Amino acid sequence: MRTLRTAVAAVGVAAAAVAGCSAPPEPYTAAPTETYSLAPLPEGATYVAATPLPEPVECGDPTASLRPFPPGQIPDSASLEAIRQRGRLVVGLDTGSNLLSFRNPTNGEIEGFDVDIAREVARDLLGSPDKVEFRVLNYDEREQALEDGRVDIVAKTMAVTCERRQRIDFSTVYYDAYQRILVMAGSPVRDVADLAGRRVCVGEGTTSLERVERQQPDAVVVTVPMWSDCLVMLQQNQVDAISTDDTLLLGLATQDPHSRLVGPSMGDERYGIGIAQGNDDLVRFVNGTLERIRRDGTWERIYSRWLSELGPPPGPPPATYRD
Template sequence: MKKLIPIAAATALLMTACSSGNYAATQLPAEPTESTATAPAGTSDQGCSDGKDPLASYTPLASQPAPMKMPDKSWMRTIQDRGRLIAGVSADSLHLGARNPITGQIEGFDIDMINAVADAIFGPPLPGQPHKVELRVISSPARIPSLRDTKNPVDIVARNMTINCERWGQIAFSAEYYRSGQKTLVQLDSKATKVADLSGQKICAPAGSTSLENLKKKNPKVIPVTADTDTGCLVLFQQGKAAGISGDDTVLAGDAAQDPYAKVLSERFSDEPYGLGISLNHPEFVQFVNGVLAQIKADGTWMDSYNKWLMPDLGPLKAPPTPVYGRVPVHQ
């Protein structure tokens, strides 16, 4: 099926110029290294050694500090003194983190999570004023390195990142803030109903993502290709360089909304629990963030954000994910 790139997707490309502009398909096994930076000695959480639950994060602080009263020597105080929270986000994942072509602002469910953390540190902004956040647009492969960069790190990453044992060995995670699952997007006239029907076809998944590994495990006979961003995969699909896209249902819902010639298969073949990524060097900041998440889940803010950004495409949700705590930093 020949098709033109829809206006929405073309606009997304123009508005995400700080991401990679080269959308040539990268065929595996040329896999990128997710993290090249070196964390200081003694900060590794050792993944899931000793039977640790990968979803277990650090228990929230016994008492959340009030805005602008962050404890001395804490990372929250560093952020307060700096005057802004620095967050790594996507700008091309519709409904999660995407640049609004009218306002130029990056918005979505992930951005709401970041704004809640910033407001807990600085207090809610005055009407008409922005949240005290610096949003840095990063690619999927840059999520972990951006937290481990010793010269210019981000404080937190909210970019539909799945919590798993391997990543816990490199960064820390908040408690789960959303539960996604992997599906596959194909052309509207495709006869495929599941990944097993796509043997021998090129399927795109973002480099450095768990989607890529899950896809290869689910059907080793597909030909995986990669792009640095979700939009990169969408463009490869629209250019006929990939027969489909495999990824989180949250992302694929946004892709399908931009392309009337696409559909998402109903088969869901993984659970993808999202966590906010934070450096292992700052466990007190993880505890603080977990307190923020607990509060917005309890007071309805989380559900309001879900209903605004994700419910129209993914349907109603009864409740947010239940947090799991009990992990202890190894250097404490």
């Protein structure tokens, strides 16, 4: 069993008290050159006490999904018809992930890579990419929103895992991301080894959190509801680094030219569209849309619009089916 991770400096404890956030279990002694901001922490920021990590759940290949309906052979389906009768596809996402799903300050519209993927599902199901209703979810709300029926699908940088498959279903993979680290220019952090004893901001309820805990158990982890909160904390010197998918880090980096992506990949994150368990017809329909956009060039156009700074389009990840 791991011991409790050393936590934040005394100034960080004071900031946590001001913000009403949970305080770390033990004082963290900063290196003489380190200074920490006294600004209040964002609402919902929480220091994570280390606990023994569970054994990984095994399920074979978690990315294997249901094969799409044959072209032109979509059967009568109560679940699909309910969405058609409603006249809109209800999509769970967040508005704090720049380039993936964010509110454009110029026109007030919700835009981004994940948004455009969801719009393609609406195009095929309802005849228009505009027939969508977006509901903003925190990361730890994604699965419950599907189980409660508050949303039809979740398109929110959601990695397909065996553990999540115990509660919800997934489409085929529509994007391969890689976890890395974001720091401010001049930071001594270069890779995951350098995170020992340093404060790292991670999204609450994300696979990024578990990967940081497994690869660097001596990091001081702070979780937040929205990735935009991590950027604020990094800018205010309340954390030393942010660790998550390169797609999300790129979106944060475009908002602050003094930030830098560093280090090699810590592991891949294979995004799938989340769907409630038992709704096989919707899973197959969504997979049909993903199959179409792989073939007709739509995926490459969406990538080029939002993620081109990561490099040339790598091509959509191939589908894996289990039936």
